[in-house]
Amino acid sequence: MTGADEPDWAVCLPHPALRALVGRYIGYRQQGVTLGVHRGLPGQHITVIISLAAPVRLVGMPGSLQGPGRWQGLVGGLHAGPALIGQDREQAGLHLELDPLGVRTLLGVSAPELAGRVVDLTELPRAALADLPDRLREAPDWPTRFATLDRALLDCATRAAPHRPPGEISWAWQRLVRAGGRVPVGALATDVGWSRRHFSERFSREVGLTPKQAGRVVRFGRAAEMLRRLPKGGLAEVALSCGYFDQAHLSNEFRSMAGCSPRTWIAEELPFLQDAGKLDGAP
Incomplete structure (x- = not known):
């Protein structure tokens, strides 16, 4: 202990x-x-x-x-x-x-x-x-x-024998993460030179989510990280920065993926978030 x-x-x-x-x-x-x-x-x-x-x-x-x-x-x-x-x-x-x-x-x-x-x-x-x-x-x-x-x-x-995913999938996943989930599936498929259907099937076999689901999850995770240190512009700024149409879109997505509104989540988790936020940038 x-x-x-x-x-x-x-x-x-x-x-x-x-x-x-x-x-x-x-x-x-x-x-x-x-x-x-x-x-x-x-x-x-x-x-x-x-x-x-x-x-x-x-x-x-x-x-x-x-x-x-x-x-x-x-x-x-x-x-x-x-x-x-x-x-x-x-x-x-x-x-x-x-x-x-x-x-x-x-x-x-x-x-x-x-x-x-x-x-x-x-x-x-x-x-x-x-x-x-x-x-x-x-x-x-x-x-x-x-x-x-x-x-x-x-x-x-x-x-273990190292598992090496196809280079196209590794590249697409890394690009999706770097872009905060804001890359259309069609654009990813085109960039790796595959059809959208083939790309989606191969991506799902490696990541466990479809490219569309993965983009949604990555974008939501980025929004949740911003909420840990709520910017001066509040929820509207988070929504804009993370690619949601508006604050209402962010709130609806939060209810779907967190089971509550952003404000409820902040109110419930704020003491934990404030402490955990101290970890950012630590060695």
Whole structure:
């Protein structure tokens, strides 16, 4: 368990050999949590959560057949609706951001197999992941835990034959992410030299979402990040910056993908968002 003298938040980039596959590691510790259910929002990463306290409780995954469950360590695939997570008053753990095109190498399963689902780490075909919750819980501090993650993921990556998606799909995914989801599917297909139908089928087989769904999720994730540090122009500025028609369009999309309005989400999650926002730009 985390020590009382540790910082509540810590962030670390993975080992350089992992950075094409993993975005960052985030360690967190919270006490006196009053929000009973946290909304895990759609975004561009596949997420691994490892609890250092009580198991993570999935209350529901709207739009999915996934039922409630409890896991000490889990991986959540790309999704287009909120993952509803029950919260205890005290919680601690680690959050990993994985690139969808890298999960087959790291986890031994594809992004489409994970889409809209939560899977126990012990069910994955990677022995180095099964006892990670125990090893991380025994570690004395965040740097040691991050180093433990590096070793486990490097072991997964080096023991497995690397999966290399078609270059056209990797390029299209990276362009979509860089553009915040604001690239028409037809333009992506034309640029890689494929028909729209062929491109959509190949993209879906690698990412787990259609190009249109992926663009929508990436754009929504960009909007949610802006809401963490709401600009002076408020929701209207966020809508304009992220390519929504207007504030009403953003609000409707938020209700669809978060299950609530932007203002409700800010009101519910603001204490967490303010603390998590301190991680931005950290080494």
